[in-house]
Amino acid sequence: MxxxxxxxxxxxxxxxxxxxxxxxxxxxxxxxxxxxxxxxxxxxxxxxxxxxxxxxxxxxxxxxxxxxxxxxxxxxxxxxxxxxxxxxxxxxxxxxxxxxxxxxxxxxxxxxxxxxxxxxxxxxxxxxxxxxxxxxxxxxxxxxxxxxxxxxxxxxxxxxxxxxxxxxxxxxxxxxxxxxxxxxxxxxxxxxxxxxxxxxxxxxxxxxxxxxxVLALYLKRRLQRPLDRLLAGTQALRAGSLDHRIALGSHDEFDHVAEHFNSMAAELQRHRQDADAARRRLEEAVLERTSELSAAHETLQQVDQRRRQLLADLSHELRTPATAIRGEAEIALRGAEKPPMEYRETLTRIVGGVKQLTGVIDDLLLVARAEADQLAMRFGEVDLPELLGDVTDMASALGARHEVRVLLEAIDVGTPPVVLQADADRLRQALVIVLDNAVRYSRQDGTVRVSWQLVREDEEERSRVRVRVVDEGIGIDADELPKVFDRFVRGRRARVHRADGTGIGLSIAQAIVHAHHGSIRLESIPLQGTTVWVELPCHFSFQTQQT
Known part of the structure; x- marks a missing residue:
């Protein structure tokens, strides 16, 4: 009705x-x-x-x-x-x-x-x-x-x-x-x-x-009384009164709803105790198993993610040099006999491709070991000024080919010598990567400046050494800065300025610096240049260094 x-x-x-x-x-x-x-x-x-x-x-x-x-x-x-x-x-x-x-x-x-x-x-x-x-x-x-x-x-x-x-x-x-x-x-x-x-x-x-x-007022009057009865019944159920029953007598669809509601309340009343007991037992079992499965799932997810990422990186980076080596070998074997000089040149290019392939494999293994906390480090005393002088000389040789100057800024006379507990080869590799990027992405006649300073942390004579590398290059866009340390990621300006490059260098440098309990970060202004900060712990006090 x-x-x-x-x-x-x-x-x-x-x-x-x-x-x-x-x-x-x-x-x-x-x-x-x-x-x-x-x-x-x-x-x-x-x-x-x-x-x-x-x-x-x-x-x-x-x-x-x-x-x-x-x-x-x-x-x-x-x-x-x-x-x-x-x-x-x-x-x-x-x-x-x-x-x-x-x-x-x-x-x-x-x-x-x-x-x-x-x-x-x-x-x-x-x-x-x-x-x-x-x-x-x-x-x-x-x-x-x-x-x-x-x-x-x-x-x-x-x-x-x-x-x-x-x-x-x-x-x-x-x-x-x-x-x-x-x-x-x-x-x-x-x-x-x-x-x-x-x-x-x-x-x-x-x-x-x-x-x-008019229609809304009419329907409201027809709906209000049966809806009030249904609302009272639902409120009683919510309060836990399962013995409440809705009165019948409207002789329309709401009577059918009230009948079903009363049947539901009776059924709920019969099964309430059994349901509560079963729910308590189930909750206890679920909580126990959930904690175990969550721990196992998290461990397996981390292992699987590292495995899939490593396989993807290997397949991506090994394909190009492997294809080049195969191409050189096929060209050498195709056709008639060639002079020994041509075979020597082909073998030289193959050896170069193998060296490139080996370098990529070593870089990927280094990053993978760093992520798995298995990066082997041979710590010893490292003279920081001497190390910076070596890497600056290496970068200067590269800068000469690109018409870029690399300068190691002089330190104040009163600054004490700094000796770090570090792996000299690994730390040199990280600094060379930073300077290599600064040179390659600088404009011609630009200058790359290298400097360092000691920073006192607290009153317990602990300090850190901060190395700064500033270039006058193409810079990095603000939306790409958070992703510069991701593997195989190269920004838009980098791809336009320089077609080659794998995009793995900064991730290797980050892994090495983190292995030394340090930090590395970048600040950049597009078309003006980039500043790289490398901070490393220094375990010698100022008085000790001066003595």
Whole structure:
């Protein structure tokens, strides 16, 4: 019973919405037609004015030609082409306006204005007039001395203003005047259509809103009492009162819902105790197993992730040198016998490829061991200034080939010598990687500066040494800075500046620095340069170093 009332209410609302949509659709089409007519009237007026202006310019050109005032044929042809284009545009606009008025006339029963057909006739006359004007102006020559200008000019005016025996000036001026009167009328019709559409929409919206309010109040009254009973029952169940039952008596769909609700409450009451006991036992078992499985899953996930990443890195980096080695060998074996020198050169290139392959494998193994905390380090005393001097000399040799200067900035005289507990070879490798990047991604005639300083951490005589490498290179974009230490990642500027490179160098440097319990970070400004900071722990106090 209630379902039928609800369906009727929705049907009434849907019908009102459909009627409103129909009126809005009809009104919008009507307003759109008037708006198109207004735009067409404005465009026709513009084209008529442009046509009249072009004809006036041709008159000026003809007078210049008669007076031998260096009238340019290009100006004549340009104005004739403009007149022809304006005539064609005018004809198309007249056709569109005629078709639009046909739709408006069929829908509203209004007659088509006579000026629409007159405009199409004017377009046809203009074609003949333009052809006659072109033919006459092509033959037009400067007047000879003593010739009568008035008769020639009158004959030209006849060509300009007459077509098929009709006065074009009068027709065009009349069309311009009519279009000037039509434009405000069309705009006023558009405004009236918009006002009518707005009033109809508001009226239908008010009717729909009032009907919705009436139906909502009616349904609310019919729904309130049974819903209150159901709500009281649900609140009782939520409070734990499973013996609560909903009263029947409405003789509609809500009675069926109340019956099912009462059955559900009885069933819940019977199984409540068993369910609580089973839930407690299950929760205890789940918690115990979850803790065990979480630990095992996390361990397996880490192992699997490292394995998959290592395999992906190996397959990516080993493919290129392996392909090059195979290609060199196949070329050497293909065809007839070659001189020993060619075989020697091939073997040399193969050895180079093998060295590259070996270097990639060593780099990948170094990173993999670092991630697995298995990177072997041979710690010993390392003189930091001496180590920085060595790596600066190595970088200077590379910088000479790239026309980049590498400078080790002088330290204050009072600064004590620094001796680190570090793996000299590994630390040298990390610093060379940083300097190599700084040189390769610097501009020509740029400078790479290397400096270091001691930083006191606390009162317990512990300190750190901070090495800074500053270049004047291409820089790194801000969105790429967080990913510079990822393996095989090269930024946009790096790929454009230098096509080669694997993108693994900084990850190796980071692994080595972390193995020394240090840190490495980058700061960069695009097109200005990059600064790399390497901080390492120094276990010697200032007094000890000075002694």
């Amino acid at each position: 209630f379902r039928l009332r609800l369906s009727l209410a929705f049907a009434v609302l849907v019908a009102l919405v459909c009627v409103q949509a129909g009126f809005v659709y009809w009104g919008s089409n009507r307003v759109n037609d008037y708006a198109q007519h207004s735009r067409l009237a404005s465009d026709i007026l513009s084209e008529l004015l442009e046509l009249s202006a072009s004809k006036q310019r041709l008159r000026v050109w003809a007078s210049q030609q008669l007076m031998d005032a260096n009238a340019s044929p290009e100006v004549r042809d340009s104005q004739l082409a403009r007149m022809q284009a304006s005539t064609e545009t005018l004809r198309q606009l007249a056709r569109r306006d005629l078709a639009l008025w046909g739709e408006i006339s069929a829908r509203e029963g209004t007659p088509i204005p006579p000026e629409i057909d007159q405009l199409a006739a004017v377009s046809d006359l203009l074609d003949d007039n333009i052809a006659a004007v072109r033919a006459r102006l092509v033959k037009l020559a400067p007047l000879e001395r003593g010739a009568e200008f008035a008769s020639v000019w009158q004959e030209l005016n006849e060509v300009f203003d007459k077509a098929r025996g009709r006065d074009l000036r009068e027709l065009i001026n009349g069309a311009i005047e009519r279009q000037r009167n039509v434009v405000p009328v069309a705009r006023a019709a558009t405004e009236r259509g918009l006002d009518q559409l707005r009033q109809q929409s508001i009226g239908l919206a008010v009717i729909t809103f009032a009907a919705a309010i």
